Amino acid sequence: MEKKVPITRLGKFFGAEDYSLDIEMGSEWLEGDMNFTCVLYKVDRYKTKTDDVYGETLTDGVKYMAPVEFKAYIQVSAPENKMIGNKTNLSQVEPGNIKISVYQKHLDELGIDIDQGDYIGYYETETRVRYYVVANDGRVVSDNKHTYAGYKPFYKTIIATPVSQNEFRGL
Secondary structure (H helix, E strand, O other), rough: OOOOOOOOOOOOOHHHHHHHHHHHHHHHHHHHHHOEEEEEEEOOOOOOOEEEOOOOOOOOOOEOOOEEEEEEEEEOOOOOEEEEOOOOEEEEEOOOOOOEEEEHHHHHOOOOOOOOEEEEEEEEOOOOEEEEEEOOOOOOOOOOHHHOOOOOEEEEEEEEEEEEOOOOOOO
16 A cells, blocks of 8 residues: 655645646646647557667567647757768758656646657647657656645656657657
8 A cells, every 4th residue: 555645844835725726727728828739659668679689679660559649838949050070061950859848647647658768749830740759758856846846746847859750750
């Protein structure tokens, strides 16, 4: 049986009812007003075929679970112009990373967990989707930024990097 300890450190000024109300209002703003939609392409770690020696994924061996749409707050970094090699004049513009902030309650309601290596699709326009691979799955949420005044963690920040069409094109 799981042991539960009530969080009472802010009980005089802030409690479970206040916490729930703030999460509800924030979710309403995010899902109703902002309406950023992402699609999670979760890697099925059990069905994915790997090499017996090093455990590397075989060509076309990655298997995915059914895609799931979720609501999140999106921030896309500006593209970067990078030089290729040390002694060349070739440059390449790379798309920026994406920062995804999502309520933990929303992920729990959908029954999903976003892990490093999963893919996320984000519609930049009605017809163009850009795909990203999760580089930081936001597992650590015990800092003050991700808790409500140190009360409880309530959201995750996920960082994902853009992928080429050779790596992932959706299902």
